Amino acid sequence: MMIVSALLLGIIGASLSSFFSGIETGFYRVSRSRVQLDAIEGSRLSQWLLQLVNRPSLFIATILLWNNVANYLVSTAGVVFVQAAFVPEGDSAEILVTILLTPFLFVYCEMFPKHVFMQAPDRLLKLALPLFFVFLILLLPISLIIWLLNHCLSLLLGEKHEPLQNKLARRELARRFDEGQEYGLILPAQWQLTRNVFAVASQSIWHYMTPIESYPVIQLSMPPREMLALTQEHDLPEFPVFSDWNATLPIGYVRTIELALAMTQSEDEIEVPLRELNEIDDDHSPLNAMLLFQAAGESLVMVTDKNDNILGLISEKRLMSVFFSGEKQAVT
Numbered sequence: 016m017m018i019v020s021a022l023l024l025g026i027i028g029a030s031l032s033s034f035f036s037g038i039e040t041g042f043y044r045v046s047r048s049r050v051q052l053d054a055i056e057g058s059r060l061s062q063w064l065l066q067l068v069n070r071p072s073l074f075i076a077t078i079l080l081w082n083n084v085a086n087y088l089v090s091t092a093g094v095v096f097v098q099a100a101f102v103p104e105g106d107s108a109e110i111l112v113t114i115l116l117t118p119f120l121f122v123y124c125e126m127f128p129k130h131v132f133m134q135a136p137d138r139l140l141k142l143a144l145p146l147f148f149v150f151l152i153l154l155l156p157i158s159l160i161i162w163l164l165n166h167c168l169s170l171l172l173g174e175k176h177e178p179l180q181n182k183l184a185r186r187e188l189a190r191r192f193d194e195g196q197e198y199g200l201i202l203p204a205q206w207q208l209t210r211n212v213f214a215v216a217s218q219s220i221w222h223y224m225t226p227i228e229s230y231p232v233i234q235l236s237m238p239p240r241e242m243l244a245l246t247q248e249h250d251l252p253e254f255p256v257f258s259d260w261n262a263t264l265p266i267g268y269v270r271t272i273e274l275a276l277a278m279t280q281s282e283d284e285i286e287v288p289l290r291e292l293n294e295i296d297d298d299h300s301p302l303n304a305m306l307l308f309q310a311a312g313e314s315l316v317m318v319t320d321k322n323d324n325i326l327g328l329i330s331e332k333r334l335m336s337v338f339f340s341g342e343k344q345a346v347t
Contacts, residue, residue: 017099021092028088029124035081037128038143042067042074044136060141063148072165076158077151089120211338212302220304221297223337224318224327230255232262239278239285246271252332253315256289265325268292268315294319297326305334 047068053061067074093113132139151158215223231245236259246254252272255265267289277285293316295304307316314331 017095021096021099024088024095025092028085028092029120031081031085032089032120032124033128034143034146035078035085036125037132038140038147039078040129041132041136041140041143042071044133045140046137049137060144064140064144072162073151073158076161076165077147077154080154080157080161081150089116208339211340215301215337218300219297220295220299220301220318220329221326223301223333224297224329225333226327227255227263227265227325230328232257234259234262235266235287235289239274239287242269242287243271243274243278246274253330255292255315255317255328256287263325265292265317265328268313268328270314290315292317295329296321301334301337304329305331305338308334 045064045068050061050064050068054065090113093116230251231249231254233242233245233254234257242254253268253270255268258264258266269288269290273288277288290313291311293307293311293313295307295316295318297318297320304316308314308331315328316330317328318326320326
């Protein structure tokens, strides 16, 4: 009787492990756009699935809890089976059963379900979804406690992790680009540029700015020829211009090419072609900065912290080199 109970317990645990291993892979592989379209058309299962897609932390908490339950059932079944089938003489029999079962569980309860769900994630996930919601409801109070603890811990530590939902959306978009390149719709150079954009999208612009101290102090009252000489010496396509009364406060910026053209067109005293210097917070991403460049039609912005302290400057040219090279290191 004990042997039969141990076998049943082991089968239940292995089945749970297979189910949640497969559904986890299906969740990460399912097409978000297809789920949204099906939900709009009135599919009840797709509407449920869309709720999970929009709350991935709750899904992960449920998966982790039930995987632990499944592992506990399998290990308990192994111990009960060994105690019932063998004369307990030390732990050698239990260790032997664990060693023999581990490859079987890994292949058939982990890898095989993941492979199956990977082949048809949309269809299989919808088939498994009703049962998954039953398991979700059973441990919902514990899942909510884990989710709240994780959220409170992140707030307490002040961590600024990218939301998991955004990561999943970016991963799906990357798969679409992979498929486009596979079918010849996207050139390798285009996909490489896209990969680089994905790589730096979650970074802070602070990593790529040039500190304000690295620029030469060019004040508004300085003669234009002296300005041009300094920019050529430092090889600057654009440079900030500081006020005459404060050498740490930029009041705008000048494009070197525009200054040089103005000087060649007139031998008389010229007006410095001063441009507006926009601001951007240091916790914004390079993509936000590029959108600001495009909207304002400027090529240099000032990076500030939450207290409006000036940290540095970043140029459109600098961002373009980051996107094309995929650079991740901070600028010193």
